[in-house]
Amino acid sequence: MASQGGPRFSSLYDLKEELGRGAFSVVKRCIQISTKLEFAAKIISTAKLSQRDMQKLEREARICRRLKHPNIGAQFLLAFSVTGGELFEDIVAREFYSEADASHCMKQILESVNYCHQNNIVHRDLKPENLLLASKSRGAAVKLADFGLAIEVQGDQFAWFGFAGTPGYLSPEVLRKEPYGKPVDIWACGVILYILLVGYPPFWDDEQHRLYAQIKSGNYEYPPPEWETVTPDAKDLINQMLTMNPSKRITAAEALKHQWIFVSCLNFSFPYPLCLTSYVDNYTSGQGYSIWSIYFISVFESSDYFYTIEPEFLNNQVVPTV
Template structure:
């Protein structure tokens, strides 16, 4: 194995990646890549390896190398790490950290006690990590609950942000971010409007996630995609009774200030970290688990089909290795996948299928 410098990072040249890693099972596939559960032979450590054929990168080599160089710079306790990069004559291999704590909503549903304080603590970790990304000039562009995983099965486990398939450097040469991308239910109005946008889009998404964490259903929903988009474009959402009756005014203020239609008026991550609901003691201690978990089971249960295959493969190997009862893939293929969901509160419905929007080049 030899090393070659690429835009300030390193990639390792190798003839056959299987000399270094034992490939187990395919965890998932995308349009241009597949992700494999792999064990490093020298250490026994488990990783998720994203295998990208070079032929899929033709004409995009410079952009890919720049993006990987950026990902190599990211070192944060709440962000899934890119551990290594290997290159063979035919493939590029991204060696990603594997996390074992399961998805955010699953853990909330499973626990018997859940409060605004718990939601505040979760959101604080997310905001802190995204603030770190923004300090590096990186915009995630696809923040959503499915990309928030627990590091391990322990009760006090930290939250990890995963999946940087749509991440982008802000202010890159000759590149104004205006490509509509991400998952519609979580994207900011300016993205759907295909206007130039900035890191403020991530702050909007955090607001949507905070909303869901406090009631169990999304702020925007309609069976018709066009009507769903219209709601988002107008930033039309409500704090419905009775689901929000026991939620603090401070929490609602936090969400309102993140889900501002005008990105200039939206809280930045730094400002969000100073908001009383995050930095103070305004988050209530009342147990809201019954109501929130009931809504989460209604609205997000069907999404499980999307990760069932990935989860089954990993669980089987983790059990063999006694590394824990759950392990989920840290690097997905959100650009190609659709999110499945069901109904929201009794009088509302939301899309049975919400299609990921990708237009133009990345």
């Protein structure tokens, strides 16, 4: 553990410009002096946090220390800069998008979710905004980010009751206030896969109570013309992910063996619907959403990777105290 007599942040990293700011934190680009690698640091003012927020921060740090996977973007204190932006922004920018592309993306998402579940971690907030690309190059790795709502569970037990997540991706059991577990992440994967294939979500309404009623009833369809060209295997996987009974819902490990995911090369492809552009605009505009805030995970003082950051080094910005 880095103590007050241990290494100082300024002796290890060269802090650069600010990337973003929140109520209790600031994110800055930084360069590791020894390797010249570029990172992003999220610096949290623990003095401003409530006891409940401190507990959430400790839990997030504990979870992130346990997860080390190529399709998970969370790191300790620092994160490699994720320069590719959101997965969906990349899709919109393409002139042509294939079902094989969607399968490749979903495979990476499922691999990260399966890894979390193997480690008894439930993300609880899977959504497009939390799927990032490692770079802007074609075929860049998809990274799962933001473990702020993640929880630790005991195996496959359904023991959590807390209402957490994003409205369009909440599972029926969460909305019904029933105990839940890992299957809530699979439900969200089903929603994401639906969007990946046609550009709009399976459940949608401007009124939240009507949206929740749709989800609790499992009321979704495959309307023409866009769904007419989607393969039956893709629809079958969605159906298994959006199974109402969480005990019967497909698991991440099972989904990775599904025909639509397991077959490495799908020849069928289609032009991506233009409606995705408006979908992304609706979901990422006007909601106080800042993309930098999901790129980076910092940790509490108990981490071996926590360093004291000298106030003068931050140009008099508020910083955590140790």
